Amino acid sequence: MSDKVLEIRNLNVTFPSLERNVHAIRNCTLHVNRGEILGLVGESGSGKSVTSMAALGLLGSSARVKGNIRVVGREIIDRSEAELQEIRGRKVAMIFQNPFTALNPFFQVGRQVMDALLNSHFMSKEEARKRVFQAFKDVRLPDPEIAFNRYPHQMSGGQLQRVMIAMALVCEPELLIADEPTTALDVTVQAQIILLLRELVAKKNLSILFITHDLGVVAALCDRVAVMYAGMVVESGPVVDVLATPSHPYTSALMKTVPALGQTKDDLSYIPGQVPDMSVPIIGCAFAERCTKVSEVCHKQAPPRRAVLTDQFSFCHNASGPVALDEIVAGGRL
Numbered sequence: 584m585s586d587k588v589l590e591i592r593n594l595n596v597t598f599p600s601l602e603r604n605v606h607a608i609r610n611c612t613l614h615v616n617r618g619e620i621l622g623l624v625g626e627s628g629s630g631k632s633v634t635s636m637a638a639l640g641l642l643g644s645s646a647r648v649k650g651n652i653r654v655v656g657r658e659i660i661d662r663s664e665a666e667l668q669e670i671r672g673r674k675v676a677m678i679f680q681n682p683f684t685a686l687n688p689f690f691q692v693g694r695q696v697m698d699a700l701l702n703s704h705f706m707s708k709e710e711a712r713k714r715v716f717q718a719f720k721d722v723r724l725p726d727p728e729i730a731f732n733r734y735p736h737q738m739s740g741g742q743l744q745r746v747m748i749a750m751a752l753v754c755e756p757e758l759l760i761a762d763e764p765t766t767a768l769d770v771t772v773q774a775q776i777i778l779l780l781r782e783l784v785a786k787k788n789l790s791i792l793f794i795t796h797d798l799g800v801v802a803a804l805c806d807r808v809a810v811m812y813a814g815m816v817v818e819s820g821p822v823v824d825v826l827a828t829p830s831h832p833y834t835s836a837l838m839k840t841v842p843a844l845g846q847t848k849d850d851l852s853y854i855p856g857q858v859p860d861m862s863v864p865i866i867g868c869a870f871a872e873r874c875t876k877v878s879e880v881c882h883k884q885a886p887p888r889r890a891v892l893t894d895q896f897s898f899c900h901n902a903s904g905p906v907a908l909d910e911i912v913a914g915g916r917l
């Protein structure tokens with residue numbers, strides 16, 4: 584079996600409408616290896632959430648989806664809703680930014696986690712209850728039996744996010760998709776959740792696609808990173824390599840937006856300019872209008888994928904390194 588739990592190749596997602604078609608994802612390619620955390624990072628509107636919704640088969644019929652998405656070896660695109668539900672219940676789970684809105688305020692949290700388990704797995708209520716207690720222990724919720732009977736308003740934001748992680752893990756998925764799960768939490772609680780996720784990956788051989796706009800969180804948590812801009816991954820590689828030697832000017836610009844110790848929000852630099860209008864075809868490099876290293880070719884030709892280091896790739900005309908082998912094959916040059 585492949586050691587990739589998620590493999591997205593040449594994904595294109597368009598939202599058609601009478602006025603304008605929004606081409607939100609353009610030839611996006613990325614993968615998550617078994618047992619690793621991949622950080623998917625980019626500014627607002629770069630396509631992180633649409634990519635993750637596509638990976639879960641949750642975009643619905645209003646989106647046109649083309650390309651390949653394999654989750655634990657199974658193709659997602661063009662599957663029936665029944666098949667998608669089976670994959671979602673057993674292979675992949677998702678946690679969202681705001682645990683307050685994700686849980687029903689009228690039911691005890693333990694019952695909500697138990698219902699999620701019973702919806703996708705055949706077992707007695709007693710067995711399900713035992714598994715929920717174990718999941719609450721795994722996410723280090725103190726007094727699992729007391730926590731089970733609490734209502735969401737009786738718990739803190741950090742505790743609720745632990746409940747959401749327990750709900751995701753109780754079905755024993757192989758892939759967890761986490762969409763900004765720490766953004767709504769204060770810094771200390773954020774750090775605790777990051778430590779918990781690292782511990783769970785090591786203990787349960789779990790893989791995580793971790794969506795964030797914060798490279799600081801990527802540095803603290805992830806093994807590899809994929810940097811997304813205007814619907815495509817413009818640079819990817821091991822976190823240590825990408826952050827030490829970023830080869831795409833967009834990655835460098837994003838790194839300058841991470842606050843240093845003691846820096847306030849007012850001192851931060853933002854990337855000048857705007858993300859491109861996704862309803863207009865892009866000619867050349869999508870980042871050219873905002874790039875400090877732009878040259879003539881950037882406005883004319885889409886940059887090829889270059890292998891900067893062994894596992895570090897960059898779509899930039901100025902990146903050093905050979906054009907990646909798969910690009911040459913796809914272009915018919917081999």
Ligand SMILES: Nc1ncnc2c1ncn2[C@@H]1O[C@H](COP(=O)(O)OP(=O)(O)OP(=O)(O)O)[C@@H](O)[C@H]1O
Pocket residue numbers: 598605607625626627628629630631632633634796861
């Ligand atoms: N249902 C939709 N119909 C039309 N356009 C959409 C739809 N959903 C997303 N988009 C567009 O797709 C693009 C990517 O959006 P997406 O939400 O994936 O970005 P993001 O990187 O997750 O941003 P954020 O960090 O703000 O969540 C945006 O231009 C957005 O406006």
